[in-house]
Amino acid sequence: MARPSDVAHDPRANTLTITWPDGFQSVYPAAYLRAWCPCAGCQGHGIRVAYREAPATTRIADLWEVGAYALGIKFADGHDAGIYTWSWLRSIAYESPPVGRKLGAFESGLYSGPVEAVG
Numbered sequence: 001m002a003r004p005s006d007v008a009h010d011p012r013a014n015t016l017t018i019t020w021p022d023g024f025q026s027v028y029p030a031a032y033l034r035a036w037c038p039c040a041g042c043q044g045h046g047i048r049v050a051y052r053e054a055p056a057t058t059r060i061a062d063l064w065e066v067g068a069y070a071l072g073i074k075f076a077d078g079h080d081a082g083i084y085t086w087s088w089l090r091s092i093a094y095e096s097p098p099v100g101r102k103l104g105a106f107e108s109g110l111y112s113g114p115v116e117a118v119g
């Protein structure tokens, strides 16, 4: 997954918007990103990464690039262990198949579980 052409945090909307090189644009609420934190502390050491409901009040405190391949996110609750690769962010985007808010789990990159329609 190529590096995004833009990453924008909107504190008022409490969202992160990523514009991909192909023009595809993904909007992520902060709580949705926290719920999909891929770190071992949130997910354990297996190959399964599951949605872990986070409070709607979750906020983003800081963002930084990790090399050219990922985004580091610090949440207002102090959690900053998640390394969100561009491909991971693209996988959990609402617009990526299966289209909608993904509330299940990925195993070896394959998604299964509920999807909630958005918009």
Ligand SMILES: [Zn+2]
Pocket (backbone or CB within 6 Å): 037, 038, 039, 040, 041, 042, 043, 079, 081, 082
């Ligand atoms: Zn985590």
